[in-house]
Amino acid sequence: MPSKTVSERRAYWGSMAALGLVLPAAVLAHSWGSLAEWYDRHGREPILVEGGVSPIYAGAAWRLVYLKRLPGPSAKAAVVLAEFEARVGKDTASMAGMCRIRLTDADGRLWAPTFTLEPIARKAYPGIEERPLCGGPAFAEAGPGGKVDMVATFLVPHDAVDLALLIGLAEAEPDTLLLKP
Amino acid sequence: MTAAWWSGNCSEKLSGAAGTRSARIGALHALSCRAKREVVGKQPFSLKQRIYALLIAGLGGTTAAAVSFAMSVYEAANPDPIPVLSANETVDTGRWLVTIRDARIGDIPPTGTKPFEPKRFLMVEMDLDNRSAGTSNAFQELVAIAEPAVEGLPRPTYYLARDRWIAGGINPNMSERVIATWEWPRDKPLPSEVRLTVAGQIYKPRDNLYGSPGWFRNGTAAVVVMPVGRKEPLL
């Protein structure tokens, strides 16, 4: 075979082999940002806190006061009342967003709080409906060094055990805080 | 295909004594020339052929671009006349069939509840027929007031005539009567005639950005001119 054809062939197969490397590399380079972002969102474990320790999250010291189980509105559900507090720091007071509060259980299921506090909790603990909502406005009002006492109620099935409170603030995410009693 | 086309190089004679380097090259060259003649149909295209192909493709592309450009210039210079219609005539906007029925001014919105603070409303009643394949509320973007042009006129609220309540999406093939209601500014004179533009929409199976299907604005489908009725007493 003429030498030119041989070199042409070599170049052809060389290019084909390079494609196998370059194509995945190009896809990876292109989607690196999205992949990193996805990992940030899904791959990160929350900051775990057990017992009464107050960790610093979003510039504030947080503490779960208690999680209480109360009889639910129907036979299949229970009401969980969570009381928690934050000692506001300088960074926290400047935050604008609202907290994303979730209740988690041993299976990793996540419950959002009820839109309004459950009536049974309001009856058992009068005055809790006056507590501020977790978020920027309450932190700003308390100011640095101030303490914000907050409550939330959740509806969970009776088989939900090992409950813990998960707190997220937009400014501090993707880090979240998991408060265990 | 004749050999003369491509064999120009091969007719060159390479001189040199046998056994020297140039002689070896000359022999190789002759070999490759013979090989070329033998497998002529499988040869890669020659420079000349490539130039021809490039020329043809380039000329074709340029011609296509020129024709397309000339057509758009012609169309821009000679736009299709926008039909001017009156009440009860149906406008085909592509996605919707719009029939404007009535325009009137009143101080009670279609809900039937007189606002606490006296207000004036321009209400345009129309029938809408969704011709697309899914429920849509895009009809709220179709009708605009061209005349009288009022600066700072708030966007209209659309009411479903059946419910006397705010309209949501309208289903395909289920014609509905809706009432577009503009709150008329207190300091602006009330019109006795309106000139409404009805926007057209065009379906693209592949849009220019993602290649996703969708409906897009497509100029003005028609202008509807109609008198404005009044429900006295007005403030």
Add this chain to the structure above:
Amino acid sequence: MSRVLGMALALVLAAAALYGMQHSTPGYGDITSPIAIDGKAGERVEEDTFAFGVARAHLARSLRTENFGKVKEYTTSGVWLLVEGAGVAKVESLTLTSAEWLGPTGIRYALSQRFSNQPGYLVNERLDPGLPTPLLLAFEVPEKEVAGGRLLLARSALIPLDEQLRIDIAGVLPNSVSPSLTILRSEGDIRWAIRRE
């Protein structure tokens, strides 16, 4: 001569191949459309994040709601298709925001937005893990689009490549259309009751 013919044929073939490819390439909408999971009324149909079951269906020419003694009538140029069922979240609390009736012709009718305050209505209820929630859905469709249709349910219409339940409710569809049905408020788990006139 035959060479010219051959070239012309090759050109035509190339044009045909390009045309075929252009028209058979799936568009962005097809590539990113939801992944359907088929199911039937009476069974639990589930995707990764939620499960749904259809219990009953009703057809009516007109619907009435009764809220605290206030009666409101909802007329339609087609028929009302009422679907009663229950949904449950599997991992995280969520609200289903996309429900459509897919007619046998392929036309989609979105969940009616005319009952914004109805308790138990799909878009007003949040689904929680482990707590099945009774849900009510209402669609306004032309009468001939009921038979052979499917109920489409998804978390959101905007997430590409999300899963979507496609439920055949033929088994619970009534044979005839009631002239009128009334949706009443109700205490207890199921927050509505349907009364036949």
